[in-house]
Every structure is written in structure tokens, then in C-alpha cells.
Amino acid sequence: MRFLKGFGLFLAAACSAAAFTPAIAAGDLLVAPTRLVLDGSRGTEVVLNNIGAEPATYRISLEIKRMTAAGGLDEIAEADATDAEKAALAMIAFSPRRVTLPPNQPQVIRVGVRVPEGTPAGEYRAHMLFRAVPDAAPAVADAAKPAAEGVSIALTPIYGITIPVIVRVGDLGAEAVIGDAWVSETRDGPAFEFDLTRSGNRSVYGDIEVTRPGVAEPLLLARGIAVYPEVGARRVSLRVPPELAAKLKGPVHIRYSEDREIGGGTIDAADRVVK
Amino acid sequence: MRNFGMKRALLGAAIAVLAMNASAAQAATATGTAKARILRQITLTNTSDLQFATIISGATASTVAVSTAGAATCGSGLTCTGTTTAANFDIQGTSGAVVLVGGDSSVTLNGSLGGNMTAALSYSATNVTLSATGGSFKVGGTLSVGANQASGDYSGTFNVTANYQ
Numbered sequence: 360m361r362f363l364k365g366f367g368l369f370l371a372a373a374c375s376a377a378a379f380t381p382a383i384a385a386g387d388l389l390v391a392p393t394r395l396v397l398d399g400s401r402g403t404e405v406v407l408n409n410i411g412a413e414p415a416t417y418r419i420s421l422e423i424k425r426m427t428a429a430g431g432l433d434e435i436a437e438a439d440a441t442d443a444e445k446a447a448l449a450m451i452a453f454s455p456r457r458v459t460l461p462p463n464q465p466q467v468i469r470v471g472v473r474v475p476e477g478t479p480a481g482e483y484r485a486h487m488l489f490r491a492v493p494d495a496a497p498a499v500a501d502a503a504k505p506a507a508e509g510v511s512i513a514l515t516p517i518y519g520i521t522i523p524v525i526v527r528v529g530d531l532g533a534e535a536v537i538g539d540a541w542v543s544e545t546r547d548g549p550a551f552e553f554d555l556t557r558s559g560n561r562s563v564y565g566d567i568e569v570t571r572p573g574v575a576e577p578l579l580l581a582r583g584i585a586v587y588p589e590v591g592a593r594r595v596s597l598r599v600p601p602e603l604a605a606k607l608k609g610p611v612h613i614r615y616s617e618d619r620e621i622g623g624g625t626i627d628a629a630d631r632v633v634k
Numbered sequence: 635m636r637n638f639g640m641k642r643a644l645l646g647a648a649i650a651v652l653a654m655n656a657s658a659a660q661a662a663t664a665t666g667t668a669k670a671r672i673l674r675q676i677t678l679t680n681t682s683d684l685q686f687a688t689i690i691s692g693a694t695a696s697t698v699a700v701s702t703a704g705a706a707t708c709g710s711g712l713t714c715t716g717t718t719t720a721a722n723f724d725i726q727g728t729s730g731a732v733v734l735v736g737g738d739s740s741v742t743l744n745g746s747l748g749g750n751m752t753a754a755l756s757y758s759a760t761n762v763t764l765s766a767t768g769g770s771f772k773v774g775g776t777l778s779v780g781a782n783q784a785s786g787d788y789s790g791t792f793n794v795t796a797n798y799q
Contacts, residue, residue, distance in 0.1 A: 391675035393727065393798040410677055424797070431760060432734055432797050486797065493791060509715075510779065512686040512743060513789040514753070516721055520678050521797045547759050564799075566730070581763055582730040585799040597732065597763055 386491025387411035388520060393583070394564075395470060395487075395524045399450075402471035405522070407489055409460035416459040416492045419468055421448055421485040422521060426587040430594050432486070432521075447483035450474055451524055457492075472526050480529025482561040482588050490519030523585075525562065533559030535586060537613050537629040542604045545596065549604035551579060552596045553613065553631070557586040565617045565626055567595065569607065572630070578607055584615070608633050676727040678796050684773055686753075687716025691783035702758035702774040712779060720758075725796055726768040733762045735771050737794035743777075747786035753777040755792060762796075 389408040397403065409415050423435040423444045435444070452471045460466055470487075493515050538554030557563050563586050569579040581597050599607065614628040686698055692711030699707040700718045708714035725733055735757055743751045753775040762769040773794065 387677070387679040389675055389677040391673035393674045393676050393731070406673065406675075410679065426799075430734075432736065432799065434736065488795065490793075490795075510689045510691060510745075510751075510783055510785055511787050512689070512777070513787065514684045514686075514721070514741060514743070514775075515789070515791045516680060516684070516723075516773070516794050517791050518678060518680055518723060518794040519796075520676055521795050522676075523798065580730040581732050582728060583732050583799060587799075596761070598759065598761070 385411050385413040385415040386417075386493065386518060388415075388417065388489055388491065389465075390489050390520045390522060393522050395522065397470070397472045397524070397526050399472050399474040399526055399528060402469060405468045405470060405487065406465050407458070407460070407468055408465040409462055412462055414459060414461045416457065417466075418457050418490055418492050419453065420456070420488050420490075421451060421453075421524070422488050423448070424486045424521070426585070426590045426593060428590060428593055430596060443481065443483060444485070446475075446478065447485045447524075447526065450478075450483060450526055451485055453487070470524065474526065474528055478528050480531065480560070482531060483526040483528065484562075484587065485524050486521040487524050488519055488521045490517060493517050527561060531559070531561035533557060533561045533563050533588075535563040535615060535626050537615055537627050537631070538592075540611070540613060540631040541634050542599075542607055545598070547598055549601050550596045550598045551604065551607050551633070552594060554592060555584070555586055555595055555615070556592040557588075557590070560588065562587045563615075563626055565615055566619070566623075567597075568614045568616065570612045570614070572610055572612055578603065578611065674728050674731075676725065676731075676733070676796065676798060679724040679726075680721070681724055681770075682719050682722040684721040684755075684775055685717065685719045686775070686777050687714060687718050689714050689777075689779060691779050691781070691785075693781055695779065695781045697776050697778050699776040700774045702756055702772040704772075704774070709779070721773040721794075722770055723772075723794065723796070724768060724770045725762055725764060727764050729764060729766045731764045732799070733764065733769070734797040734799060735759055735762060735794075736797055737773065738792040741775070741790045741792040743788035743790035745784055745786040745788045747784055749780070749784035749786065749788075751778060751780065751783065751788055753790075 387410045389410045391406045423440045424432040458466050536556045540553035567581040568577045570577045615626045617624045690713040694711050696709030696711045702720050704720040706718040740754050755775045758772040
């Protein structure tokens with residue numbers, strides 16, 4: 360049956376031959392929403408869509424990631440996971456785990472949570488990874504290549520999207536405080552940076568708005584900045600164009616607010632003089 | 635499949651999938667998208683590949699570097715032909731959203747006629763703040779070519795992810 364279904368998809372793809380573009384890598388994808396917060400009583404859905412021009416097979420899995428003090432997310436092998444991280448993997452169920460989609464075909468991934476009795480209060484988190492399973496691309500045969508001398512290369516990226524799946528057990532709370540702010544020259548270009556300190560037993564998540572006192576239009580807006588429970592503080596580093604970096608120097612008002620979807624209340628606000 | 639209960643739930647799901655034909659699956663997803671609820675989304679599109687083009691190896695080991703801008707530096711003793719490009723990924727999503735970029739720092743390439751090479755990978759950014767028109771990041775690399783590297787077609791895969799926090 361699975362084979363037949365696959366064959367059906369193949370036929371559908373073959374019929375719409377106009378959409379067939381051989382040189383483009385399959386695996387482009389859309390994922391919505393971009394974050395899941397569950398309280399354990401009911402499940403939810405994530406939509407995966409093949410936005411590429413060819414049919415593609417996607418694999419869905421759960422990964423463990425830990426936030427770093429620099430604000431990155433380190434991938435952690437399952438063998439190195441803590442008990443809480445293993446508990447997160449065990450309590451999040453989802454289906455399907457592998458799906459083949461023709462172009463522009465969305466698929467709903469159902470996500471459920473089962474919190475075992477006696478689970479300590481806290482925030483449990485895993486990151487759901489959506490990734491195309493690549494067709495092995497052959498190295499491009501180059502007619503101009505001298506026989507038995509040349510080396511040609513084919514590198515296939517296996518690319519995907521991760522979104523956090525957060526399960527909250529018990530009554531949790533957290534606060535955040537904005538620290539020093541400055542403009543610095545990073546390896547990737549100028550960046551607006553500041554420290555964000557977190558306290559409490561869950562993550563904080565929200566939007567950053569930087570304004571100049573007396574000017575309504577924000578200088579900088581960055582949405583979806585989290586501080587996860589495994590870190591007490593992180594650096595937020597936002598790359599900015601050089602002209603904006605120059606403009607950000609001086610007195611600014613920084614506001615860290617909750618997600619608009621849950622009211623947008625202020626988590627912390629601070630006046631800083633950016634050097 | 636981490637505990638018995640979940641195994642049973644998955645088995646149920648597997649049976650449900652088997653019982654569904656393709657059109658039923660499409661009907662099910664159509665119901666899902668018919669709800670008038672706007673979800674925040676992210677899309678990731680691979681718009682160009684990391685291309686080292688064609689290299690003719692020399693008597694000593696050397697390297698070929700492709701910067702994240704796509705410019706090639708052909709090491710001494712090597713002959714490089716063809717057009718090099720950096721891999722490019724486009725991200726679309728909510729304006730202002732900060733997306734973290736992660737991926738393998740190196741990749742091993744296996745030759746069709748034996749032999750292998752490694753390439754160190756470099757990323758143009760560790761995070762991308764999306765504008766109204768989205769954002770992008772690039773992946774370049776430095777390929778280590780051995781002395782008298784066996785000719786052939788070398789291929790390898792590397793992992794790249796765009797992560798919402």
C-alpha cells in the first residue's frame with residue numbers, strides 16, 4: 360500500500376511534467392507554526408509543506424539542543440542527554456515521522472504530550488527537526504575535464520528547520536533583566552549586543568524593541584528571542600547594517616516584551632547608553 | 635517508541651495511514667488548512683550549491699577555498715577550472731524574527747574511484763534577523779586536496795539547519 364501510494368505520487372509528478380526541474384535540489388520546505396508550548400493536557404499540530412518543485416521525502420525527528428551563553432543552540436547527542444532532556448523526548452509523541460509530499464502538498468504532523476505521573480514540575484523541551492531525505496546527487500560530469508586527471512565535486516546539503524516543542528509541568532514563572540548594551544564589530548560584521556539575565560524555573564521568550572527617546576519609530580526590532588532554563592544569562596547579538604550600527608550609539612530604550620500572541624506585556628525595559 | 639504506550643499509539647497511527655489512500659490523505663490536510671487561523675511560518679530554500687568546480691591535483695597537498703561570497707582561492711600546485719559558488723539558503727518568515735543557523739563544520743567526500751577528501755565549512759552568519767523580504771545565509775568551504783589525489787567524482791553530504799528559538 361505504501362508502495363502504491365508512492366507510485367501514485369510518482370504518477371502525479373510525472374503527469375505534471377511542467378513542474379519538473381531536474382537541476383534544483385529537492386527538499387525546500389515550509390513549517391508552521393515556529394514554536395509549540397504545551398501544558399500536557401492536549402496536543403497540537405504542525406504543518407509541513409513541500410515548497411520545492413519536485414516531490415520530496417521528509418523525515419521528522421526530535422533533537423536535544425542546549426542554549427549557549429553566546430545565544431546559540433548546541434546539538435546534544437542522545438547519549439549525553441540529561442534525565443530532564445530524556446524525559447522531554449519520552450513525553451512528546453508525534454506522527455507521521457516520514458512523509459513523501461508532491462510539490463505544494465501540505466501535511467499535518469500531530470503532536471501529543473503524555474506527562475507521566477510524578478514528573479517533577481519544570482519545563483521540558485525538545486526541538487522538532489523537519490528535514491528532507493536527499494537523493495544522492497552524482498558529481499556533475501564535466502565534459503571539459505581531462506581524462507584521469509580531474510577531480511569533480513558534488514556536495515549535497517541536507518537542510519532542515521527546527522522548532523522548539525516546550526512542555527510545561529506545574530506552576531512555573533520566570534523573569535528577565537536587560538544588562539549592558541553595546542555595538543561591536545563581529546566576524547560577521549557590526550552587531551548590536553546586550554546581555555539578558557533570566558531567573559525562575561522556565562524559559563522567557565519575546566520580542567526586543569530598541570527605540571531612541573523621543574522618536575516613535577523603533578531603531579531595531581528583533582522577534583523571537585528566548586533565554587532557556589539551562590542558561591541563567593545569554594548574550595543577544597543582532598547583526599545590523601553599518602549605518603544602523605552608527606545610529607544605535609547613544610541613549611536608547613530597550614524593551615523586552617512577551618509574544619504578541621499572549622498579550623505582549625513587558626518582561627523588562629531599560630534605558631542604556633550604547634557605546 | 636520510547637515506551638510501550640507510545641509504541642501502541644504509533645502502531646495505531648501506522649494502521650490509520652495504511653487504511654488511508656492518497657486522496658483521503660489530501661482530504662485530511664485540506665480540512666487542516668481550511669481553518670481560518672494564521673500560523674507563523676518559516677520556509678527554507680536552497681538556491682545554490684557549494685561548487686568547487688573541477689580541480690586537477692598536483693604533486694603536493696594543497697587546498698581550494700570557496701569563500702561565503704563564492705570567490706575561489708586555488709592553492710599552489712593545483713589547477714582549478716569552472717565556476718565556483720557558495721551554497722545559498724533563503725529563509726522567509728515573520729519580519730523581525732531571529733533565526734539561528736547551524737550546521738556541520740566539516741564534510742568528508744568519497745571518490746567514485748576510491749580515495750576521499752575533507753572540506754571545512756564556513757557559514758556567513760550564526761543568526762539571521764529576517765526583514766520584510768526574508769533573509770539568507772551562505773556556506774563556503776576549504777577543500778583539502780591530497781598530493782596526487784586520485785581523480786574521480788567526489789561526493790558528500792552535510793547538514794544545515796535553520797533553528798527557531
